[in-house]
Amino acid sequence: MYAIETKSLSKIYENGLKAVDEVSIKVDDGEIFGFLGPNGAGKSTTIMILTTLLKPTLGTAHVAGYDVVLQAKKVREMIGYVQQDSTVDEYLTGRENLELQARLNHIQKDLVKNRIDEILNLVDLSDRQHDSVNAYSGGMRKRLDIAGGLLHRPKVLFLDEPTLGLDIQTRYKIWEYIKKIHKEYDMSIFLTTHYMEEADRLCNNISIIDHGKIKVTNSPVSLKNALGNDVIVFEIDSDANLESLISEIQKIQLVKDIKTNGEEITVFSTNGNQVMPKIFELSPKVGIKIESISLTKPTLDDVFLSYTGKELRDENGGYNNKKEREKMRRLRA
Numbered sequence: 026m027y028a029i030e031t032k033s034l035s036k037i038y039e040n041g042l043k044a045v046d047e048v049s050i051k052v053d054d055g056e057i058f059g060f061l062g063p064n065g066a067g068k069s070t071t072i073m074i075l076t077t078l079l080k081p082t083l084g085t086a087h088v089a090g091y092d093v094v095l096q097a098k099k100v101r102e103m104i105g106y107v108q109q110d111s112t113v114d115e116y117l118t119g120r121e122n123l124e125l126q127a128r129l130n131h132i133q134k135d136l137v138k139n140r141i142d143e144i145l146n147l148v149d150l151s152d153r154q155h156d157s158v159n160a161y162s163g164g165m166r167k168r169l170d171i172a173g174g175l176l177h178r179p180k181v182l183f184l185d186e187p188t189l190g191l192d193i194q195t196r197y198k199i200w201e202y203i204k205k206i207h208k209e210y211d212m213s214i215f216l217t218t219h220y221m222e223e224a225d226r227l228c229n230n231i232s233i234i235d236h237g238k239i240k241v242t243n244s245p246v247s248l249k250n251a252l253g254n255d256v257i258v259f260e261i262d263s264d265a266n267l268e269s270l271i272s273e274i275q276k277i278q279l280v281k282d283i284k285t286n287g288e289e290i291t292v293f294s295t296n297g298n299q300v301m302p303k304i305f306e307l308s309p310k311v312g313i314k315i316e317s318i319s320l321t322k323p324t325l326d327d328v329f330l331s332y333t334g335k336e337l338r339d340e341n342g343g344y345n346n347k348k349e350r351e352k353m354r355r356l357r358a
């Protein structure tokens with residue numbers, strides 16, 4: 026049995042928008058599975074279907090073995106759901122928030138105290154449990170949100186963009202907590218993110234989702250390996266003969282794929298050191314000057330680019346592959 030299994034799951038909103046388009050996934054028991062995609066890709070819509078808050082238009086979904094439509098109550102007993110936006114009450118203390126959550130989840134009264142103690146300890150909020158949430162930092166609030174989702178010991182935990190908008194240090198800390206929770210409790214985790222590094226660091230397997238459609242599903246390592254060993258990125262002075270340059274590069278042996286976003290050309294190759302000089306030889310032939318070139322190892326950014334034809338930019342100043350590349354870039358005079 027899978028922790029999550031969907032078959033051709035689709036959601037068409039009333040305005041006709043197909044937010045989720047024939048999504049079929051299988052999430053094994055105990056794994057951390059990620060949905061990686063840009064804003065508007067359909068991640069939250071999928072999570073809302075899986076957590077029974079929204080009915081699918083077509084297709085089926087099972088969570089912990091139960092059908093999300095026909096056995097919604099059973100599904101709700103098995104899952105924890107931490108929404109994209111914080112749901113904690115500002116004016117209550119951390120502990121009071123969890124007590125409220127425990128009541129909403131119908132947790133047996135005599136269990137509540139111990140559960141809350143245990144979970145506060147797990148997310149390192151014991152010291153601050155009697156402070157009102159007003160006084161909490163963004164990272165503390167998120168930890169409290171996650172704690173709320175754990176109270177009834179779910180078999181499957183859903184985290185919708187768990188580190189959205191948090192600064193990079195706080196994001197790293199949240200990752201540590203997610204890993205710790207995963208290790209400590211015997212549970213599967215389904216998370217959504219548009220941070221490459223988050224998917225890379227946390228997930229056993231990911232699906233890349235764009236415009237409601239799954240582009241590819243695999244482990245981050247396999248996805249990166251499939252692109253070959255090397256990524257060559259270069260900038261050119263004018264794109265007048267871009268097409269002829271690209272078609273010439275395609276003919277070079279060891280080139281697996283080429284993408285361009287207008288400013289840069291990205292070449293995926295099994296041996297960058299051999300391909301790079303050939304690109305240099307070619308460019309004057311088609312009248313193009315290479316302004317800069319770099320050779321790097323594939324990242325999930327490159328995987329995303331290769332499957333969607335565009336880059337997944339991080340608007341919150343976190344991991345940004347282009348900046349990384351700028352650092353490594355070798356200027357040729």
Ligand SMILES: Nc1ncnc2c1ncn2[C@@H]1O[C@H](COP(=O)(O)OP(=O)(O)O)[C@@H](O)[C@H]1O
Nearest residue numbers: 038040042044063064065066067068069070071
């Ligand atoms: N209630 C709604 N009615 C109509 N369209 C919606 C509704 N909710 C979301 N959408 C649209 O569906 C698409 C997917 O949204 P969402 O699932 O929130 O994406 P993500 O979580 O990946 O950012 C977006 O284009 C969004 O604008």
Ligand SMILES: [Mg+2]
Nearest residue numbers: 068069070109
């Ligand atoms: Mg969302």
